[in-house]
Amino acid sequence: MSDRSSVFRKALDLPGQEPEQMEGAQLRKALEAQDLETCWTILSPRLPGQPGGHSQKNYLSAFKDFLAWAGTERLSMTDPAPHFGIEFQHYLEQKYGTSQASINTRLSQARRVYKIFRQLGVVTMNIDPFSILERSQVIPGHRREYYSQDEITRLLIHSEPAERVLVLLGAHTGLTTAEVLALKWPDLSLQTGTVQLPDRQLRMSEDLYRTIQPYAEKQGGGALFARPVPVFEFQDQNALRARIYALCLKANVPYRAWRGLRHAAGLRLYRETGDLNQVALQMGVDNPHLVMMYRDTVQEQDGEAAAQQ
Numbered sequence: 001m002s003d004r005s006s007v008f009r010k011a012l013d014l015p016g017q018e019p020e021q022m023e024g025a026q027l028r029k030a031l032e033a034q035d036l037e038t039c040w041t042i043l044s045p046r047l048p049g050q051p052g053g054h055s056q057k058n059y060l061s062a063f064k065d066f067l068a069w070a071g072t073e074r075l076s077m078t079d080p081a082p083h084f085g086i087e088f089q090h091y092l093e094q095k096y097g098t099s100q101a102s103i104n105t106r107l108s109q110a111r112r113v114y115k116i117f118r119q120l121g122v123v124t125m126n127i128d129p130f131s132i133l134e135r136s137q138v139i140p141g142h143r144r145e146y147y148s149q150d151e152i153t154r155l156l157i158h159s160e161p162a163e164r165v166l167v168l169l170g171a172h173t174g175l176t177t178a179e180v181l182a183l184k185w186p187d188l189s190l191q192t193g194t195v196q197l198p199d200r201q202l203r204m205s206e207d208l209y210r211t212i213q214p215y216a217e218k219q220g221g222g223a224l225f226a227r228p229v230p231v232f233e234f235q236d237q238n239a240l241r242a243r244i245y246a247l248c249l250k251a252n253v254p255y256r257a258w259r260g261l262r263h264a265a266g267l268r269l270y271r272e273t274g275d276l277n278q279v280a281l282q283m284g285v286d287n288p289h290l291v292m293m294y295r296d297t298v299q300e301q302d303g304e305a306a307a308q309q
Helices: 005-012 019-032 036-046 054-073 084-096 100-120 131-135 149-157 161-171 177-182 206-219 222-226 237-251 259-273 276-283 288-308
Strands: 194-196 201-203
Touching: 019 036, 019 100, 036 054, 036 100, 054 084, 054 100, 084 100, 084 131, 149 161, 149 237, 149 259, 161 177, 161 206, 161 237, 161 259, 177 237, 206 222, 259 276, 259 288, 276 288
Parallel strands: none
Antiparallel strands: 194 201
């Protein structure tokens, strides 16, 4: 770790700069650069425990994971998107499964880190990406990784043409975010009713087929299907997530990550076919064991429905 006192020395050389302001500016740059060492040098004295002690080691492990997650997801910690806190909660739930204590501990540690960010001016005092979790409509321990059919219907009702196509590409076709961003108009064929991807060809649902034409006409007409331009104008995955998040707010549907739509497609396809190999093929998954969760969920849902009759 670097010499923390040098931070104060530099601050004293700058008129009008307090040590905390200097540290805040340095921490912001370190976060943007994914510089764990500098981040920890500034954060650790403000966190519970003694240097090298169990508590500090625990916080270091948690922050290292937090920073790496934000980098992998290309999410800014200094300018967090509205869905930042929810996305991190979903990541923790996927990582720790039913261990609610571990999830709560990691969320508590992340909240503590953002409290320090606010104190140092790394983010403004009104920025708390985890405050929305307190208003979550999802019952702890009962969160689903997929959107239900009723929720998808509500999303479609409140959607604009572009959003309607987007939702159906996820919920009916099972595309990943990367595949959505890479999709070009010639990849959509109204003649064959298919979506052409680099590694597989998918058949459109009737709803998706009927929805694409109005969207194309709004964007410029049928000539689009011959031009290799993107179907959507999202700059990156963050912009796509933000669009889904805003749509969920408008439709009063609990927000879940894009994989919630993709998982809905997997459930839908397994109900239609009962064939895990076919589900894996459509989802672009090599190993059918990776889609067994759809069979398990369908069996669980059918069991609950039978018990209620």
